[in-house]
Amino acid sequence: EPEVTQTPSHQVTQMGQEVILRCVPISNHLYFYWYRQILGQKVEFLVSFYNNEISEKSEIFDDQFSVERPDGSNFTLKIRSTKLEDSAMYFCASSEGREETQYFGPGTRLLVL
């Protein structure tokens, strides 16, 4: 069964460093998403992406964040200058259509020291 994959599974970085989290969505899906989950808290929406542009973003998704679909298969989230409070699990998701099921990847655990 097709699934969303994410790399790396874990990332440790120093405050102020840039990180890139990578995702390979399900191949026939058209809508892509990033969510995050701080330890012990809810899953929170960051951004949605369709047709090579951001369609929606949350207040969390400030100028430090960017997303890109550099080729036909990858979808990336970049954090330009990481802060301690960026430590969280980051989940990529994809869906076939606008109001269809979102399938989540296993996540990248980011720890900012």
Add this chain to the structure above:
Amino acid sequence: SQKIEQNSEALNIQEGKTATLTCNYTNYSPAYLQWYRQDPGRGPVFLLLIRENEKEKRKERLKVTFDTTLKQSLFHITASQPADSATYLCALDSRGFQKLVFGTGTRLLVSP
């Protein structure tokens, strides 16, 4: 303000019984609602999606109901097994937007 409420206390049940989890929401009019399972340190795994014009949906031992008048969804696992122990998340679409809004989840513990 918009709110999604799931019982934050863990639900403990005996193997073989039916588990019923509740998701209540206020100030939303979702077009659909999804239930996910999440194990510690893992991503949410999709279980069921129910749309606003559907009252009930089933998949194997799982059943979801959606009452838009009560603004509530119930999630049932029949003949529960210890392997069903996990956190179950309710997620609503935010009508007109592409994001899912998640509840805090309810932890289910099924003892043998």
